[in-house]
Amino acid sequence: MSRVLDIEGLTVGFETGGRRFDAVREVDLALDGGEVLALVGESGSGKSVTALAVMGLLPEVAEITAGTIRFEDRDLARLGEAEMAAVRGARIGLIFQEPMTSLNPTMRVGPQVAEVLRLHKRAGAAAARRAVEELFALVRIPDPAARYDDFPHQMSGGMRQRVVIALALACRPALLIADEPTTALDVTTQAQILELFRDLQREIGQATILITHDLAVVAETAHRVAVMYAGRIVEESASEALFAGALHPYTRGLLRSIPVVRTGPAAGHPRRLVEIPGTVPPPWDLPQGCAFAPRCPRASARCRAERPPLMPFDGGRRAACWHPHVEREDAA
């Protein structure tokens, strides 16, 4: 499989309220064609900022201060606004968390999707309409021709999110970034949208970065998982390996906090959510050593003094921990 995206040493600096801090630090991520990479971590760990940096949509108070984002033979970190606009929507599709607000409330949904085709594919009005109806059928919107003229408020949250997915996939991008695409939906709709995701992944075969803090979603959808904590990647591995036995104590903590819905007699009684004690430190006030040390059951004096780098483990896994749940292969 060919390499689609290669992020190296990405660092994003913010300057707000007289404070300067890095919300994303030295992130390395690579993605092959057709691969689904899940980016997980608690709120504030830098997942969305990473995605926005790739899209060139960082807020005005933020900028990429170091690193490269290689995508289709170009470094997106150094692309001008006009060139970046030509990539957005055409080569990289983006899906946001909020299906209720991410469509323009005063515009019919069909034309909102057609717009992206007319912009990048120079499609005429009739051709664009036909293409949008096909896209609506692709994302399983019933009666696409009729729904074309609906306003967003006439659709349910799940239907709107399908429209947004159609929008993101309209130009057949090489890369799709979905930032918590199901969080705002009810459980049943969530399951339907995820199933649609998996089907489309198989049919279209684009590479996908799926951002979520729900590890249950990851297990069913992603090939590979990268775990972020306080702006850094702390563990990365194939999904099965991660669920079979995570290396980093933080990942183990996250896994314990998955609510498991039981089947059988106890169905409907999800297991109690076990939260990791403590909170994520703000990016402007990180401890000297490992950022997770203050909350970590395995933390030692070394953890508090020295930050562990991301180290390779067997099976192509990587983790940034002095006391991982497995002995390092190359450790003496």
Place this chain on the structure above:
Amino acid sequence: MIRFLGQRLVTIPFVALGVVTILFFIFKAVPGDPAALAAGATATQAEIEATRVRLGLDQPLVVQYVNHVLGVFVGDFGYSTTFRGNPLPHILARVPATLELAGAAIALTILVGIPAGIAAASAHNRWPDVAISLTVIGLLAVPNFWIGMLLIAFLSVQWGLLPSFGNAGPLALVIPSLALAARLIALVARMTRGIVIEELRKDYVRTARAKGMRRGAILVRHVLRNVMIPTVTIIGLQTGYLLGGSVVIERLSAWPGIGDLLLTGVSNRDFALVQGITLVFVVGFLLINLIVEVLYRFINPRLRYA
């Protein structure tokens, strides 16, 4: 939509009745003898009494009130001392001039106020924004007749560019409509700026950017529609204020509208004329509000099917 229109139209006569009632009793409470005013300054006591009987002013208050209300609803607005008879035809003859002036002021507001607000918002906190915001504060701080006087002093007297009074041709409309609209332009510019800044932060703008649209296109194709909804409401609500402002501005530039006529009525102590004009103002205001509501439903799809 038809049902909505019907409901609103039905309420107008009731509001009008209320206004007629209030005005009737206010003018009854005003000191002075209306019969003496109607008979004229040189009238003898006998002539005054004769006028009183002729105008029905000798009847009990309730009878006078009922007669007045019935009269108004068939178009008889009473005895105007200025016109020596029913003032209604004279009032209606002046309505087009006021509509022309108010229409020009609203057009100016839309053409200047909204673009100024958008320009300020898209240059948020940079110099064009600061310049526009300072102008807005300046315009809001001074009364519109003073702006009218400045415009006349410079554009007309000093430089001789435009006529300063009367309604001869479209050029004569420039100074009074600018003076009338100045505050409203400032108000709309300020509100539009705030609304655009707020809209630009919304998720649908982010979605449009993720599509690869450029900022200018997003502003025109996506943001503008959403900005129009509150802006039309503001302009509509302020139109009543515009009618009020026209009273002074019409007098200032000798514009032959009903505002000018109202001042004539007041200085002549012509109760029937003042009552009639006030009623026309109120009904006009109600109709404008109705138009605004229809427009609002038209541009806001969330209400169109409601």
